[in-house]
Amino acid sequence: MSLRIGITGIAGRMGQLLSEEVAAAGATLAGGTARGDDPRALFQASDVVIDFTNAHSAPAHAALAAELGKGLVLGSSGLSAAEEKAVAEAAQRAPIVYAANFATGVNLVLALAEKLAAALPAEQYDAEIVEMHHRQKVDAPSGTAIAMGRAVAKGRGTTLEEAGRESGRDGHTGARKTGTIGFAALRGGQVVGEHTLLFAAGSEHIALTHRSFDRRAYATGAVRAAQWLSGRAPGLYSMSDVLGLG
Ligand SMILES: NC(=O)C1=CN([C@@H]2O[C@H](COP(=O)(O)OP(=O)(O)OC[C@H]3O[C@@H](n4cnc5c(N)ncnc54)[C@H](OP(=O)(O)O)[C@@H]3O)[C@@H](O)[C@H]2O)C=CC1
Numbered sequence: 001m002s003l004r005i006g007i008t009g010i011a012g013r014m015g016q017l018l019s020e021e022v023a024a025a026g027a028t029l030a031g032g033t034a035r036g037d038d039p040r041a042l043f044q045a046s047d048v049v050i051d052f053t054n055a056h057s058a059p060a061h062a063a064l065a066a067e068l069g070k071g072l073v074l075g076s077s078g079l080s081a082a083e084e085k086a087v088a089e090a091a092q093r094a095p096i097v098y099a100a101n102f103a104t105g106v107n108l109v110l111a112l113a114e115k116l117a118a119a120l121p122a123e124q125y126d127a128e129i130v131e132m133h134h135r136q137k138v139d140a141p142s143g144t145a146i147a148m149g150r151a152v153a154k155g156r157g158t159t160l161e162e163a164g165r166e167s168g169r170d171g172h173t174g175a176r177k178t179g180t181i182g183f184a185a186l187r188g189g190q191v192v193g194e195h196t197l198l199f200a201a202g203s204e205h206i207a208l209t210h211r212s213f214d215r216r217a218y219a220t221g222a223v224r225a226a227q228w229l230s231g232r233a234p235g236l237y238s239m240s241d242v243l244g245l246g
Pocket residue numbers: 008009010011012013014015033034035036037052053054055057074075076077078099100101102103218
């Protein structure tokens with residue numbers, strides 16, 4: 001029998017594309033939910049559920065996956081620390097792939113970001129992350145931008161919280177603090193997703209840019225993650241695990 005994949009938020013921008021990609025991958029679409037639906041029946045009918053809805057729905061969906069022993073592919077962004085903790089706890093009882101971005105190229109950029117950050121002294125190379133998305137996006141900075149910041153911090157042997165975030169500069173901000181990681185978010189039109197990580201030193205700049213032109217890059221990655229999850233032990237996995245990037 002082919003893998004049964006359920007989709008929460010099936011009428012959304014990602015949900016609609018995911019339905020097409022489930023069929024294209026030869027899996028069975030187990031069904032979908034919209035806001036207000038009870039997701040329990042969907043989880044019961046699925047081997048793996050793909051969730052691209054919103055941050056606040058993530059803990060309940062992860063808890064259901066844990067209770068029923070189902071796989072979960074979680075793509076929603078903007079999760080608070082408490083929401084991420086709830087997902088991590090659920091992953092002790094269910095296999096969960098949680099990724100800020102399911103596009104292959106972004107995950108390669110994240111690996112490169114960590115390597116560059118390890119090689120470039122933080123005292124000389126200021127890390128700034130600029131992202132642009134469509135006008136409907138509700139969270140900022142994007143999950144991908146935060147993942148880039150975390151990758152830079154990891155390469156520098158610290159955490160994003162320890163390094164410090166600088167965002168929303170406006171007015172008399174004072175000089176840039178050494179070692180912090182800067183974020184700027186632009187919103188407008190129907191931009192699918194653009195991210196640039198800049199390392200700016202006194203005499204040179206290095207920029208890594210990724211542009212998504214089509215949400216299908218995310219949807220194919222998420223379905224690939226669902227197939228990879230099938231039969232896995234409980235745990236919190238990343239897209240880097242799915243792609244074998246180490
Ligand atoms: N990790 C990645 O690679 C990517 C992540 N994302 C993230 O995925 C999320 C969704 O993005 P997008 O598809 O553009 O957003 P949309 O608003 O187009 O779609 C979300 C859908 O989920 C519905 N919904 C909300 N809550 C629930 C719920 N509890 N149960 C079922 N359905 C629900 C919404 O309904 P209603 O309209 O009534 O609110 C809407 O139809 C965002 O957090 C976004 O940042 C997006 C693209 C790639």
